[in-house]
Amino acid sequence: MTREEDIKNAVEVLRKGGVILYPTDTVWGIGCDATNAEAVKRVYEIKQRDDSKALICLVDSDARLQRYVRNVPDVAWQLIDSLKDSDSKPTTLILDGAINLAPNLIAEDGSIGMRITQEPFSKELCYRFQKALVSTSANISGEPAAQNYCDIDPRIVEAVDYVCWSRRQEHKPHQPSSIIRLKENGEVNIIRK
Numbered sequence: 001m002t003r004e005e006d007i008k009n010a011v012e013v014l015r016k017g018g019v020i021l022y023p024t025d026t027v028w029g030i031g032c033d034a035t036n037a038e039a040v041k042r043v044y045e046i047k048q049r050d051d052s053k054a055l056i057c058l059v060d061s062d063a064r065l066q067r068y069v070r071n072v073p074d075v076a077w078q079l080i081d082s083l084k085d086s087d088s089k090p091t092t093l094i095l096d097g098a099i100n101l102a103p104n105l106i107a108e109d110g111s112i113g114m115r116i117t118q119e120p121f122s123k124e125l126c127y128r129f130q131k132a133l134v135s136t137s138a139n140i141s142g143e144p145a146a147q148n149y150c151d152i153d154p155r156i157v158e159a160v161d162y163v164c165w166s167r168r169q170e171h172k173p174h175q176p177s178s179i180i181r182l183k184e185n186g187e188v189n190i191i192r193k
Helices: 003-015 037-047 062-066 074-083 120-129 154-159
Strands: 020-023 028-031 056-059 091-095 112-116 133-137 178-182 188-192
Touching: 003 020, 003 120, 020 120, 028 037, 037 133, 037 154, 056 120, 062 074, 062 112, 074 091, 074 178, 120 133
Parallel strands: 056 112, 091 178
Antiparallel strands: 020 028, 028 133, 056 133, 091 112, 178 188
């Protein structure tokens, strides 16, 4: 299967409210339409995770990010620009004022974790889908994140609607993203390096 066909199949499933398993710019992820509350609920169920712990979203561009955050602070744009270098570690920004997303995806304080992916497969997937994509590590809550496809618990593989073919053969170390909390007032907190 070509990467193009793989992305087309994944997008079809996402548009129908399905849940996918896919390679990201960090570890393998469980994904769904970030605007579909039913699909988000299924992701929490698959992970056996409490839905009070917010999930993060992947987008393909600055413009797409602006659709989901009321006011992106200047410090966020500076950080995003500095991260566009391909050697930069993927970084998730937790931003205040989440909008246009499934309510069960947003933290109690109204914030959302967003990451602009530079990795070719997930970037193309987000671009073709034209919406934010939930991206949470493909593991049962409390277990280690799946760095490669071969690390994914079979229960997760069976629970999703589509498993992407791309990058399944990979066997190399991948790490979760850095996480930085940015407040609207410009305050910066590093949550995970």
